[in-house]
Amino acid sequence: MTESLAIRKFSDLANPTRFLALAERLLPWMAGLCCLLFAAGLYLAFTTEGDYQQGDTVRIMYIHVPAAWLSMMCYSVMALSAIGTLVWRHPLADVSHKAAAPLGAAFTLIALVTGSLWGKPMWGTWWVWDARLTSVFILFLMYLGIIALNRAMDDPSKAARVSSVLILVGFVNIPIIKFSVDWWNTLHQPASVIRMGGPTIDGEFLRPLLVMAMAYTLLFFTLHITAMRNEIWRRRIATQRRLAARTASREV
Amino acid sequence: MTALLLRDLKLSFRAGGGALIGILFFLTVVAVIPFGVGPDLNLLSRIGPAIVWIGALLAALLGLDRLFQADRDDGSLDLLLMQEHPLVLTILVKCLAHWLANVLPLVIASPLLGLFMNMSEVAIGAVMLTLLVGSPALAFIGAVGAAVAVTLPRGGLLVSILVLPLTIPVLIFGVSASYAAVEDPAPFLPPFLILVAITMFFAVIGPLGAALALRNAGD
Numbered sequence: 001m002t003e004s005l006a007i008r009k010f011s012d013l014a015n016p017t018r019f020l021a022l023a024e025r026l027l028p029w030m031a032g033l034c035c036l037l038f039a040a041g042l043y044l045a046f047t048t049e050g051d052y053q054q055g056d057t058v059r060i061m062y063i064h065v066p067a068a069w070l071s072m073m074c075y076s077v078m079a080l081s082a083i084g085t086l087v088w089r090h091p092l093a094d095v096s097h098k099a100a101a102p103l104g105a106a107f108t109l110i111a112l113v114t115g116s117l118w119g120k121p122m123w124g125t126w127w128v129w130d131a132r133l134t135s136v137f138i139l140f141l142m143y144l145g146i147i148a149l150n151r152a153m154d155d156p157s158k159a160a161r162v163s164s165v166l167i168l169v170g171f172v173n174i175p176i177i178k179f180s181v182d183w184w185n186t187l188h189q190p191a192s193v194i195r196m197g198g199p200t201i202d203g204e205f206l207r208p209l210l211v212m213a214m215a216y217t218l219l220f221f222t223l224h225i226t227a228m229r230n231e232i233w234r235r236r237i238a239t240q241r242r243l244a245a246r247t248a249s250r251e252v
Numbered sequence: 253m254t255a256l257l258l259r260d261l262k263l264s265f266r267a268g269g270g271a272l273i274g275i276l277f278f279l280t281v282v283a284v285i286p287f288g289v290g291p292d293l294n295l296l297s298r299i300g301p302a303i304v305w306i307g308a309l310l311a312a313l314l315g316l317d318r319l320f321q322a323d324r325d326d327g328s329l330d331l332l333l334m335q336e337h338p339l340v341l342t343i344l345v346k347c348l349a350h351w352l353a354n355v356l357p358l359v360i361a362s363p364l365l366g367l368f369m370n371m372s373e374v375a376i377g378a379v380m381l382t383l384l385v386g387s388p389a390l391a392f393i394g395a396v397g398a399a400v401a402v403t404l405p406r407g408g409l410l411v412s413i414l415v416l417p418l419t420i421p422v423l424i425f426g427v428s429a430s431y432a433a434v435e436d437p438a439p440f441l442p443p444f445l446i447l448v449a450i451t452m453f454f455a456v457i458g459p460l461g462a463a464l465a466l467r468n469a470g471d
Contacts, residue, residue, distance in 0.1 A: 086464065138417045145414045152404055161468035162400045166414060169396050169461045176421075 016232050019092060023229045030222045037215035044208035060118040062208050066216035068111040071139060072174055074104035074220060078146075079171045082164030092228065094160030095235075097167060098150055099227035103220060105143035112136060131180035132188035135173060142170045156235060253337065253345050260349030263322070264315075274354045275361050278311035282365045293370040300369030301379050301430035307365070308358045308383055309423055312390040313415060315354045317408035319346065319398040320466065329402075333466065343395055343459040343466070351391040359383045378433030378440070382447060386426040389451040392458030393418050399462035403469050422450055 045062040078100045084093030115133070116126045127133065146163050153159035181188055201209070285303050286296060296303075323329040332342050362383055366376035397415035401407030429443035 086468070134420075138420060141413075141417045145410075145417065148410060148413065149400065152401075152407075152410055158403070158469065162403075162465055165396065165461050165465040165468065166400050169457065170418065172457075173417075 016091065020229060020232060023225050027222065027225060027229075030218060030225070034215060034218040034222050037211060037218060041208055041212035041215045044211055048204055048208055054122060057118060057121050058205070060114055061205070062212045064111060064114040064118055065209060066213040067107050067114065068136065069213060070216050070220050071104055071108040071111050071136070072177060073217070074100055074107055075139065075143075075167075075171070075174055077224070078104065078167050079174075082167040085160055085164040086168075094157060094164070095228050095231045096224070097164065098156075098160060099231050100224055101143055101146045101150065103223055103227065105140060105147065107216075107220070108136060108140040108143060112140060130188055132177065135177045135180050139173055139177060142173065146170075253341065256332075256342065256345050257349050260346060261353055264349070264353035272357070274311045274314050275357045277314055278307050278358050278361060279365070281307040281310055282368065286368075297370040297372070297375075300366060300371040301375055301434075302427050303369060304362050304365050304379050305383070305423060305427050305430070308355075308362065308387065309390065309416075309419060311358050312355050312387060313394060313412045315350070316394040316398045316415065317401065317411045319350055319395060320402045320462075321398070321407065324402055329466070339463040339466065340459045343399075343462045344455070347388075347391045347395050347459065350395075351388050355387045355391055359387060372434065375430065375434045378430045382426045382429045382444065385444070385451060386422050386447045389422045389447075389454045389458075390419055392451075392454040393422075395458050396461040396465065399465035399469065402466065422447070425450060 041062065045059055078097040081093040081097035081100065084090040085097065112133075115136075119128070120126050146166060149163050149166060150159050153162070282303055285299075285307075289295060289299070320329060323332065333339065335342070359380060362380050363376050366379055371379070394411070394415050396418075397411040398407075400414065401411045404410060425443045425447040428438075429440060429447055432438040432440045432443055
């Protein structure tokens with residue numbers, strides 16, 4: 001029963017008008033909750049104790065780590081949407097991965113910049129070419145390449161299908177990023193939160209980190225739905241304009 | 253399939269094919285390096301394998317945008333799409349033809365450039381061997397980029413931008429295997445075998461992705 005309901009719900013979403021109505025109802029709540037979580041997360045991030053070795057610079061972690069997680073999650077969302085485009089021809093899937101690409105690029109950039117700011121006091125250098133940093137940088141380049149490919153074609157549905165192929169091929173990079181710290185002996189520390197045998201990070205740091213991670217996730221979905229809504233509107237306006245131009249030329 | 257292979261080879265070797273431009277580009281790129289870093293032979297022999305690999309990588313990207321675009325221009329791409337053979341196989345053959353015509357000459361030319369770079373005999377052999385094994389992966393990855401950008405009028409530069417990030421693993425393991433052959437403590441075989449694995453992995457993924465993109469890019 002629940003499954004049939006879920007499918008009905010999902011196919012309901014295929015109708016852009018229904019999606020817009022849903023987005024209209026969801027967005028204020030999501031945005032409000034996101035603001036609350038950010039307020040709580042930032043408050044926690046600035047009031048918890050600093051690390052005894054790193055001092056206050058450890059607070060960069062609360063910005064850096066969730067952004068890095070989100071940069072990978074965003075690519076996974078894009079890969080799912082790409083499958084949706086290619087396999088089910090879901091009309092919203094192509095809007096979804098087109099809207100997610102700039103967001104992913106932004107989160108990756110935040111992760112890179114804050115990581116670099118954190119690296120200067122801790123490692124003594126802005127940038128090292130170790131496996132984690134390099135693979136995230138490649139992820140950033142791939143986001144930019146996908147955006148460039150999307151912009152290079154004027155037919156949105158064809159652009160969506162072709163860039164889905166690229167997104168799926170590029171997905172090989174995601175496991176490389178995730179496991180780069182385990183496969184190679186790198187300067188970047190290995191995973192300490194999501195790992196077998198529980199987190200090794202202290203609860204004092206874990207609480208603000210998780211709140212910030214939830215805030216970032218909500219931020220991503222809020223922005224993603226907003227961007228999808230804008231993209232649908234943009235396409236509708238383009239169609240209307242074309243229609244208007246056609247009727248205008250007929251009248252003359 | 254053999255006919256397709258021979259046709260592609262003929263097309264790229266005869267006048268206007270541009271197979272030799274790749275080698276010329278390779279030679280030029282490698283020849284420019286000593287002007288940039290200075291003619292210090294010790295330094296050149298140290299960075300030599302990396303330079304030869306990067307040169308080969310860039311040169312291998314050069315002819316990629318023509319891989320499917322030439323066929324699209326004269327209409328034979330539609331025939332390839334419509335024939336009974338599986339498209340993946342056709343693309344695999346096209347990749348092989350591209351590799352034989354455009355990339356294999358680079359591999360053959362690499363010892364000469366190794367001499368220019370003052371590399372030892374072992375290093376030259378290692379670079380040639382790793383290029384021979386690793387460069388097919390470049391052709392397979394490139395096929396995806398070429399297929400994605402096939403309908404674009406000026407896709408050449410975009411293909412390079414899309415493909416280069418994906419080729420970085422090939423470059424990493426190719427260069428590390430070449431260095432491992434020269435420097436003693438590092439073993440040669442593990443990076444070399446990973447390079448072989450990458451090539452075989454992309455031999456499957458590349459034609460599949462390219463076939464998917466070509467089917468979707470059709471007008």
